[in-house]
Amino acid sequence: MKKTLLALLFASAMQAALAAPATPVREVDRIVAVVNKNVITWQELQSRVDEAIKQLEAQKVAPPSRDVLEHQVLEQMITEEVQLQYAASGGLRIDDAAVDQAVANLAKQNKLSEAGLKAQLAKDGITLDRLRGDIRRELTLSRLRDSEVGSRVMVSDSEVDQVLKSAQSANRTEYHLASILVGVPERADAKQIDALSQKVHKALADLEAGQPFAKVSATYSDSPNALKGGDMGWRSATSLPVEFVQLLEQLKTGAHTDVIRTQQGFFIFQLQEKRAGGAPMLVEQYHTRHILIRTNEAVSEADAKARIEQVRDRIMRGAKFADMAKLYSEDGSNAKGGDLGWVNLGDLVPEFEKAMVALPIGQVSQPVRSPFGWHLILVESKRNQDVSSDHEKMAIKQQIRARKMEQAYTDWVRQLRDSAFVEEHLDDK
Numbered sequence: 001m002k003k004t005l006l007a008l009l010f011a012s013a014m015q016a017a018l019a020a021p022a023t024p025v026r027e028v029d030r031i032v033a034v035v036n037k038n039v040i041t042w043q044e045l046q047s048r049v050d051e052a053i054k055q056l057e058a059q060k061v062a063p064p065s066r067d068v069l070e071h072q073v074l075e076q077m078i079t080e081e082v083q084l085q086y087a088a089s090g091g092l093r094i095d096d097a098a099v100d101q102a103v104a105n106l107a108k109q110n111k112l113s114e115a116g117l118k119a120q121l122a123k124d125g126i127t128l129d130r131l132r133g134d135i136r137r138e139l140t141l142s143r144l145r146d147s148e149v150g151s152r153v154m155v156s157d158s159e160v161d162q163v164l165k166s167a168q169s170a171n172r173t174e175y176h177l178a179s180i181l182v183g184v185p186e187r188a189d190a191k192q193i194d195a196l197s198q199k200v201h202k203a204l205a206d207l208e209a210g211q212p213f214a215k216v217s218a219t220y221s222d223s224p225n226a227l228k229g230g231d232m233g234w235r236s237a238t239s240l241p242v243e244f245v246q247l248l249e250q251l252k253t254g255a256h257t258d259v260i261r262t263q264q265g266f267f268i269f270q271l272q273e274k275r276a277g278g279a280p281m282l283v284e285q286y287h288t289r290h291i292l293i294r295t296n297e298a299v300s301e302a303d304a305k306a307r308i309e310q311v312r313d314r315i316m317r318g319a320k321f322a323d324m325a326k327l328y329s330e331d332g333s334n335a336k337g338g339d340l341g342w343v344n345l346g347d348l349v350p351e352f353e354k355a356m357v358a359l360p361i362g363q364v365s366q367p368v369r370s371p372f373g374w375h376l377i378l379v380e381s382k383r384n385q386d387v388s389s390d391h392e393k394m395a396i397k398q399q400i401r402a403r404k405m406e407q408a409y410t411d412w413v414r415q416l417r418d419s420a421f422v423e424e425h426l427d428d429k
Contacts, residue, residue, distance in 0.1 A: 052227050
């Protein structure tokens with residue numbers, strides 16, 4: 001449903017690289033914002049506005065007017081700058097190796113060699129240093145979010161069970177949503193709240209007049225996804241408040257809600273798509289046992305293989321696999337006779353899995369080498385199992401965590417932004 005933060009960055013970077021627009025005439029550079037002790041310049045802002053326009057056009061979203069977009073992007077840059085300064089003060093650094101890997105991934109995704117990527121960027125007026133700077137910034141913001149918010153957000157089994165036991169859990173519907181958020185500062189007075197209310201109702205009026213939701217989001221929304229058309233991805237009914245699900249059920253695809261007041265501010269949501277969920281998920285499972293002899297400094301490759309072959313020879317002469325596992329296996333499953341229980345494809349390392357899948361039921365494998373050492377494998381039975389229930393529990397847990405993280409991160413960034421010294425000079429003449 002969702003592209004990762006890095007994937008979005010990479011896509012944006014390549015759009016900028018491949019578009020090759022004519023270089024606009026720029027006015028003399030000037031300061032458009034002061035953020036604590038750092039500044040944001042006019043040329044930095046214009047560069048980011050150009051990127052935002054390309055990103056919107058790539059999504060087939062008509063961008064708002066440039067002056068509107070300048071204010072939107074500047075606020076995003078200020079918010080980023082506050083976070084980057086906080087990260088630097090806390091010692092959070094992205095090393096060159098992480099940036100190198102991200103650049104290599106970008107080249108691979110676009111079927112280019114790293115030299116080819118560099119040549120393409122240079123051809124279109126984008127330096128590799130600029131690309132690396134953009135990547136470093138996005139990686140820093142992502143890691144800051146995880147360290148400041150992700151580590152504190154927990155979801156208990158009881159929370160998941162509570163959702164599953166509720167009447168709402170019977171609703172398997174999934175909703176593809178987009179949003180417009182006009183945030184309200186924590187200490188906003190009545191005058192500020194009134195002004196923000198007028199702003200969101202202007203957005204609502206534009207929607208009622210037929211403006212595309214994505215364009216209105218890019219024009220008014222304070223959310224980080226504003227320049228992506230407000231796209232929130234797919235959300236299941238079980239992960240959303242009951243009252244909100246009831247509201248969504250009354251909407252037709254493509255329709256939007258009225259203004260909704262929350263702790264974060266004023267929201268408008270659009271129902272982009274709707275689909276039925278909860279279909280059975282059948283996976284092939286194998287009830288498997290194994291015996292492992294590890295290789296290490298004291299046990300050579302040849303010695304480990306010789307030992308596993310001796311164990312196999314004893315099994316072939318009538319010894320029980322489980323008894324041999326208890327005696328010889330160097331794995332935590334040895335107390336259970338090497339029993340790994342029911343395993344799904346993808347649960348085990350490829351070398352082990354390939355041998356396991358090829359084995360007839362009840363037949364002991366030849367010695368199998370994996371990164372852990374030498375194995376003997378026995379598949380006792382196979383089955384196709386519906387794991388939709390387990391998948392549903394995991395999905396609910398992930399969705400609850402994502403909702404908590406989104407709320408916690410928004411609150412944390414708002415507090416950080418409110419505590420910073422910020423002066424805007426975009427409209428200064």
